[in-house]
Amino acid sequence: MAHARWEQRLQDLLEYERGFWSRGISGIAGVDEVGRGPLAGPVVAAAVVLAPGTFVQGAADSKRLSAAVRERVFPEVVHVASAVAVGAASVREINRLNVLEATALAMRRALGRLSMIPEHVVLDGLPMRGLGRAHDAVVGGDALIHSVACASIVAKVVRDRLMRRLALRYPGYGWERNAGYGTRDHLDALRVLGPTAHHRELSANHQLDLGLLTAAPD
Secondary structure (H helix, E strand, O other): OHHHHHHHHHHHHOHHHHHHHOOOOOOEEEEEEEOOOOOEOOEEEEEEEOOOOOOOOOOOOHHHOOHHHHHHHHHHHHHHOOEEEEEEEOHHHHHHHOHHHHHHHHHHHHHHOOOOOOOEEEEEOOOOOOOOOOOEEEOOHHHHOHHHHHHHHHHHHHHHHHHHHHHHHOOOOOHHHHOOOOOHHHHHHHHHHOOOOOEOOOOHHHHHHHOOOOOOOO
8 A cells, every 4th residue: 555655656746747758758857946035145046857757755845855855865866867957146147137037047057057958848936038948837846846846956955055155254144054045143144244245236125124224214
């Protein structure tokens, strides 16, 4: 009975990919990004292509996994995938373009660095204008499509490792814990220490909302 349940779960998790594999389309690139919402650090995207029938034990939506599990599953994804690549958009590019266009740029870079040209691309969320190629977009895809789940893990692990390295150069902001997101300790540090070169530009209204500026008196 347990084996039958596992087989059913496996079929469910690979349902999206199996629809293409059954038609002879094997090069399916799952794409996901991490880092649209933080106050500091880049946007990082990953693209993962799995060979037909490939399943990575433990891979799921990265937001539902602990950091320890993500670190354990990450090398397995890299080992078993047909191709894995990562792309990023810097804070300077986010400030110049806006975070949505920078996300598309990071995804284009990840896809362009794959060791193979994918026959089909699927990403988590809404359709991405500026991706530069035809693709499917599935809301909640990181929980529904196995290759996208694997990409979410790769992107999250790579970005978290980067933020931990930056935390050594810029202590006090808690990036080793908050990965650049607007947590209380990060906001408190911004008020005391001010922004770094790795902080994104915020509008005055946004800074007011975050409590980083005091509204002018009437």
